[in-house]
Amino acid sequence: MKWPLVKLFKDFSYSSRQFLTRGARIHLRSSIRGYRKLKSDNQLSLINFLRIELSQTRFEFITPENSRGLVFGLESYTAETVIRQFLILKLLNERLTQAILRAKADNRYRIVHPLPVQWRAALKQNGLKVSDLACALLWKIEILRRWIYGFACIAKYSWLSATKVWIEGTNVMGTRYAYFEGLGPTHLPKPCSDGRSHDIFTWYAQWGGRAADLEALFHSVDLRGRSPVLVRGAKVERVGDPIPLLADWLSLSAFIGWAVVAVAVTTLELIRGRWWHALLLAEASRLRAVRLLKPEQLARDYLFQTNWIYRPLWTYEAERRGSRILFFFYSTNSEGIKSSNGYKPLDYDWRNLSWSHYLVWDSYQAEFIRNASNNSPKIEIVGPVWLQSSDTALPQIKRRSIAVFDVQPFRLSKYHKFGSPIDYYIPMHCINFLRDIFDIAGEVDYQIVWKRKRNIGKHAHPTFRAFAERLVRNVNVVEVDAEVAPNRVIEATKLSISMPFTSAAIVAHYSQKPSCYYDSGGLVMQDDRGAHGLPIVVGRAALRDWITSQ
Numbered sequence: 001m002k003w004p005l006v007k008l009f010k011d012f013s014y015s016s017r018q019f020l021t022r023g024a025r026i027h028l029r030s031s032i033r034g035y036r037k038l039k040s041d042n043q044l045s046l047i048n049f050l051r052i053e054l055s056q057t058r059f060e061f062i063t064p065e066n067s068r069g070l071v072f073g074l075e076s077y078t079a080e081t082v083i084r085q086f087l088i089l090k091l092l093n094e095r096l097t098q099a100i101l102r103a104k105a106d107n108r109y110r111i112v113h114p115l116p117v118q119w120r121a122a123l124k125q126n127g128l129k130v131s132d133l134a135c136a137l138l139w140k141i142e143i144l145r146r147w148i149y150g151f152a153c154i155a156k157y158s159w160l161s162a163t164k165v166w167i168e169g170t171n172v173m174g175t176r177y178a179y180f181e182g183l184g185p186t187h188l189p190k191p192c193s194d195g196r197s198h199d200i201f202t203w204y205a206q207w208g209g210r211a212a213d214l215e216a217l218f219h220s221v222d223l224r225g226r227s228p229v230l231v232r233g234a235k236v237e238r239v240g241d242p243i244p245l246l247a248d249w250l251s252l253s254a255f256i257g258w259a260v261v262a263v264a265v266t267t268l269e270l271i272r273g274r275w276w277h278a279l280l281l282a283e284a285s286r287l288r289a290v291r292l293l294k295p296e297q298l299a300r301d302y303l304f305q306t307n308w309i310y311r312p313l314w315t316y317e318a319e320r321r322g323s324r325i326l327f328f329f330y331s332t333n334s335e336g337i338k339s340s341n342g343y344k345p346l347d348y349d350w351r352n353l354s355w356s357h358y359l360v361w362d363s364y365q366a367e368f369i370r371n372a373s374n375n376s377p378k379i380e381i382v383g384p385v386w387l388q389s390s391d392t393a394l395p396q397i398k399r400r401s402i403a404v405f406d407v408q409p410f411r412l413s414k415y416h417k418f419g420s421p422i423d424y425y426i427p428m429h430c431i432n433f434l435r436d437i438f439d440i441a442g443e444v445d446y447q448i449v450w451k452r453k454r455n456i457g458k459h460a461h462p463t464f465r466a467f468a469e470r471l472v473r474n475v476n477v478v479e480v481d482a483e484v485a486p487n488r489v490i491e492a493t494k495l496s497i498s499m500p501f502t503s504a505a506i507v508a509h510y511s512q513k514p515s516c517y518y519d520s521g522g523l524v525m526q527d528d529r530g531a532h533g534l535p536i537v538v539g540r541a542a543l544r545d546w547i548t549s550q
Contacts, residue, residue: 035101044421072284258288402547406502409429506532
């Protein structure tokens with residue numbers, strides 16, 4: 001009986017996968033039809049409008065009075081903002097965008113997505129059909145899932161802390177360190193043959209505003225067997241979580257006592273309909289841990305660069321206990337492109353900022369953050385911030401060469417989920433950008449050194465991929481690995497041309513190399529503040545004049 005059962009299980013698994021795959025393909029085709037319908041009706045801005053509408057829909061019933069300090073700590077007075085930030089991050093995603101697009105493609109389709117009743121009402125007010133029953137069920141499941149996850153986080157943290165105290169005894173870590181959140185393997189130091197590396201750790205170590213006398217720069221990146229390295233005397237080392245484990249039995253007992261009460265209270269509040277406590281149980285546990293840690297156990301600086309929408313609850317307490325919470329920008333392309341109709345409305349993800357200290361590149365980015373912020377943050381201009389580096393050697397580059405920085409267009413199955421109100425980064429514009437530079441560079445005897453913004457692999461549009469394959473076969477084109485820092489490419493070339501509004505143009509400007517943005521189709525306004533004061537060259541004739549004048 002064993003083998004027939006195994007075969008039956010395999011057949012069932014295969015059939016299930018086929019069924020799910022077919023369903024996913026049907027949903028994908030439907031959402032693409034919705035995107036094409038919006039485009040033909042000149043309504044591409046609808047997705048952006050709906051995102052803004054949802055992000056600005058306040059949960060008026062969440063007040064400081066009915067938000068427990070047990071969960072929110074001293075942030076009870078901003079509980080509504082914290083909850084809204086969290087929901088924007090977790091639920092205003094590509095799946096919701098696809099659901100909206102499917103609803104636009106087929107009037108019979110009703111949106112199914114975990115949504116609170118206030119967001120469902122906002123969508124219906126904008127003429128969309130919503131399945132209240134399905135959305136309400138998924139919403140309750142989402143809250144329950146978050147509550148269970150919070151319980152699991154509490155159990156894990158308690159167990160690891162207990163193991164640490166049991167094995168090591170009472171041992172408060174006195175290392176002076178900074179912690180870098182949200183990084184990946186490409187962001188680690190990788191010195192080139194000249195010993196330099198343009199990664200975020202090296203940038204921070206040479207930044208004059210860093211915390212003083214640091215012994216270590218911690219991160220959560222899996223080193224995969226690589227040994228820690230030293231950057232200006234500080235060890236770059238993996239520490240799995242920005243919040244250290246508790247180091248004594250007294251603190252651990254206090255945490256477990258809090259956890260027992262918190263689990264009971266969030267359960268009772270959930271029964272009463274106050275779901276926001278259960279939703280943030282995991283975040284609350286991290287906040288409580290920070291409150292129980294000694295200040296010397298926390299990082300001097302915590303650096304963030306992703307998920308600017310939601311500021312973690314624990315960072316407010318860490319800041320009160322002496323840590324600096326720094327949000328840095330590794331690029332400047334945040335404002336969008338100005339069209340003939342003017343600037344688009346501020347994107348939904350910039351409308352609820354609450355970080356207290358930003359590191360920005362220049363006065364243009366400082367003004368953008370100042371206008372977007374709801375508080376009065378400290379904004380520090382630090383110049384271009386390095387993020388990732390590669391030790392890959394540069395190919396042979398001629399003296400008369402142009403560094404070209406483009407933006408690769410995504411294939412439609414991926415691109416339509418972004419909900420972009422302006423169709424700029426599409427194959428036609430991206431190909432014309434490269435083709436015009438290639439043609440003119442050949443006429444005036446310049447070599448092209450092309451560095452893609454990032455390697456998106458199979459997600460790149462097939463039309464663009466085919467063009468790129470033909471382009472790199474030309475002897476006058478040198479392609480540089482996407483992970484190589486733009487600084488190295490700029491140093492090795494004479495001029496720099498970037499597609500609006502990639503940040504490499506500003507890096508070149510700070511490196512005192514001639515730099516411009518090039519728009520092949522005349523869609524970008526020449527007074528667009530997204531250029532940060534750099535010239536916007538429009539059309540082949542103007543591009544030729546700019547190159548020959550340098």
